[in-house]
Amino acid sequence: MFQSERFFRESWPAISQAVESPADAARAVQWIVGRAGLKPGARVLDAPCGFGRHSVEFAGKGYKVTGVDFNETELGRARESAGAAGVSLNLICQDMRDMDFSGEFDLAVNLFSSIGYFSDDEDRLLLDRFWRALSPGGVFVLDTRNRDQCVRSMPREERQRFEHWTLRIENSFDPITSRWLARWWRLAAGADDQPGDLIGESEIRLYSAHEMRAMLRPERWSRVDLYGALDGTPFSLDTPRLVLVARK
Ligand SMILES: C[S@@+](CC[C@H](N)C(=O)[O-])C[C@H]1O[C@@H](n2cnc3c(N)ncnc32)[C@H](O)[C@@H]1O
Structure with missing residues (x-):
């Protein structure tokens, strides 16, 4: 059991589709494909x-x-939306800490603040698993919150208004553990x-760029680049996001 496990197993499906936009995903994927120089038919994790x-x-995109x-629940939705788009996905229901791939992929992505759920050691081991999953020359893209921007500018409260309801997020940041605690209403x-x-x-460890x-x-990578968004924005203390692009 990790701190946010209950949140992600039970609460997340109630809000994921409201806060995670397919249009943003389309733009991000377009940028990642170009940045990684993905060849037709490449394998993606x-x-x-x-x-x-x-x-x-x-x-x-093939x-x-x-x-x-x-x-x-989330995988069921993925299956449905793949069906609607006429594409097929290999979907695996698994704790990502148990992923055991070895050189199968040309690109691996961990997107939208999907690191920091575990202890620092387990997060590090998760990064190892992405490295191992890639073939030589493969690219890893990680996109998460920029801890240093959060330290300076995390609002105590955020609100997102939808057609029939409002999402209110109460934020706090523990400077001793660098963990962001959020209560979602x-x-x-x-x-x-x-x-x-x-x-x-939820409770998520945020990392500074140098830590990540x-x-x-x-x-062990041939190159690691930092960005401030999944569109090539340069990374700085003020970018809300921290994006790493690493080539094996
Ligand atoms: C913030 S969402 C991001 C999902 C996706 N990357 C996106 O941008 O749409 C985090 C996802 O992590 C999943 N998750 C949380 N802990 C996990 C774990 N230990 N193993 C596998 N998935 C996990 C949740 O079910 C949730 O779908």
Whole structure:
């Protein structure tokens, strides 16, 4: 059991499709394909894949995609959306810490703050698994929150308004552990001044660029580049995102 396991198993499917946009995924995939110089028919690992928004995009471009996630609800949605798009995905229901690939992939992606769920040691071991999954010359893309930007600018509260409800996120950051604690609330339409219903609580370790880069062990990659978004924006203290692109 890890701190956010209950959140991701039970609460996440209630909000994932509201907060994770397929249009953003399409733009990100377009950039990743160009940045990685992916050849036609390349093999892609998307872990965790959630409801498959990136996986389906990659598959639509003719790549052979394996998606890993431990949430059956999300995988069911991925299966459905692949069917609707007329593409096929190899979906595996598994804890990503147990992935055991070896050289099968030309590209591996870990997107939308999908690292930091475990202890630092387990996060490091997860990065090892991505390295091992890649063939020589393969590319790993990781996209997560930029800890240093969060330290300076994390709002105590965030709100996202949807057609019939509002998502309110109560944030706190523990400077001793560098873990971001979030409480996710659902507010009914027109009830913005009410506390709302608690959807769940997550706790995620945030990493500075230098920590994440060191954890990746740059010496075993031929090259590691940093960006501030999945569109080539240069990385800085002020970019909300931290993107690493590493070539094996
Ligand atoms: C923030 S979402 C990102 C999903 C996807 N990368 C995207 O951008 O749409 C995190 C995902 O991680 C999955 N997850 C959390 N812990 C996991 C674990 N230990 N093993 C596999 N999947 C996990 C959750 O089920 C959820 O789908």
